Amino acid sequence: MTTTPAASPTNDWLRLDQQICFSLNAASRAFGGVYRVILKDLGLTYPQYLVMLVLWEHGELPVKKLGEHLRLDSGTLSPLLKRLETAGLVRRERSVRDERSVEVRLTDEGVALRERAVEVPRRILGATGFDLDEIRALRERLDQLTGALDSATLDEA
Amino acid sequence: MTTTPAASPTNDWLRLDQQICFSLNAASRAFGGVYRVILKDLGLTYPQYLVMLVLWEHGELPVKKLGEHLRLDSGTLSPLLKRLETAGLVRRERSVRDERSVEVRLTDEGVALRERAVEVPRRILGATGFDLDEIRALRERLDQLTGALDSATLDEA
DNA sequence: CACAATTCAATTGCCCACAACTAAATGGCC
DNA sequence: GGCCATTTAGTTGTGGGCAATTGAATTGTG
Known part of the structure; x- marks a missing residue:
């Protein structure tokens, strides 16, 4: 039972190794692995x-x-912020001006953690094997891509 | 640990908009949004x-x-494959040659779905606003990055 | 002032990713 | 043949991402 593995060129469109999103996804998860190692010390x-x-x-x-800075909604941030609060890095307080809003602020411990975080970007840069210019070029390309994809999502909706 | 560019530029290292990984992450999730819309028809x-x-x-x-093709482990694939089996797209059967192994194969329905999937890459390409050469160049860049990050992860371990 | 629409955080439910572990089967080695 | 390291899926637990909903607070409008 051989369900003809892609033989004709037109079928190449469905080949995994041609899908940009797969490469993107793989890179994102590879980054996850590196950050996991490097951030472990910071908890x-x-x-x-x-x-x-x-x-x-x-x-x-x-x-x-x-959420606007990070493109994340409350469904993601609420539990994440609770964990940061449990870890003693942030406090969450209802705004007195607008009680619908919750202000997130750093504790002294959260502020102090910054000192130990400053070396993270350099170590990440080293892991990429890219130089700063290459990183910047890639970043701009990706941001351009994200912009196009966001517009396209709105169009479909 | 050489002293990098003096006091104030050091702050820039921790700026969100300079982190390549954030751009990567954002692009990956933006893709997720587009795929979610396009794949909804296919379930x-x-x-x-x-x-x-x-x-x-x-x-x-x-x-x-x-898992090797997709860089995913059984912890991710097992439940995912169960859902595909429930959806009637694949069957899972213990290999007779090696009973530790589970063969995943398409059902007729799974094979048939391919016909409706062939248009997906073209629609995605349209959403990116990039042409094929640009996509290919970006893909190669990302694969290169993933390779470097994977090596770095192994080094740290 | 009253009432409807909007804004905001939180919750719920589903799915994905990964580490750590379990259990079963295999294959090599004596 | 009997033992043991390895291979392979599966399970469990933690955390992230997002859609949909809830409920409270605010704002706009007549």
């Missing part, structure tokens, strides 16, 4: 590290804003 | 679609081989 997962980056950069901000 | 999620691609290309094969 952070990669998405938690991203949240900390935003907080280190912007100081306190509501969950909504955090 | 597949994106990882399930990847599994079907491999099966369409190679015919039946054991879970182990499937």
Whole structure:
């Protein structure tokens, strides 16, 4: 029973190794592996590290804003922030100005963790084998791709 | 540990918008959104679609081989394959030659689904706004990156 | 002021990813 | 043949991502 494995050129469209998204996905998960090793010392997962980056950069901000920076919704952020709070890195407090909103801010411990995180990007860069210019070029390409895909998603909806 | 560019530029290293991995992650999730819309008609999620691609290309094969093609382990594949089996697209059967192994093969329905899947890559390509050469170049770049990251992960371990 | 629409966080439910472990089968080796 | 390391799927537990829903607070409008 041989269900004719792709023989004709037209079938190449469905070949796994031609799918850009697979390469993207694989790269994303490969990064996950590297970050897992490097962030273990800090007690952070990669998405938690991203949240900390935003907080280190912007100081306190509501969950909504955090989500906009990271393209994540409350369904992802709420449990993640609880774990960061349990770890003692952030506090969550209802805004007094708008009680629908929850302000997320760093604890002293969360602020202090930044000192140990500054070396992470350099170690990641080393793991990629790329130089800064190559990284920047790739990043711009990917951001362009993300923009196009987001527009396309809206069009379909 | 040489002193990198002095005090203030050091801050830039931790800026979210400079992290290649964030761009990668965002692009990967943006793809997820597009695939979710396009694959809804086929009743597949994106990882399930990847599994079907491999099966369409190679015919039946054991879970182990499937995992090697997709860089996924049994912890991910086992429940996923159960869902595909429930959906009537694949069958799982213990190999008679090696009873540790489980052969995954397409049902007639699974084979038939291929006809409706052939248009998916073209629609995805359209959503990216890239042409084939650009896609190929980006894919090669990403595969190169994945290779470097995988090596780095092994080094750390 | 009253009421409808909107905004926001949280929850639920489903699926994916991965580490760690279990259990069974295989194959090599004495 | 009997023992043991290896191979292979499967299970469990933790965490992330997202759609859909809930419920409370706010804002807009008549």
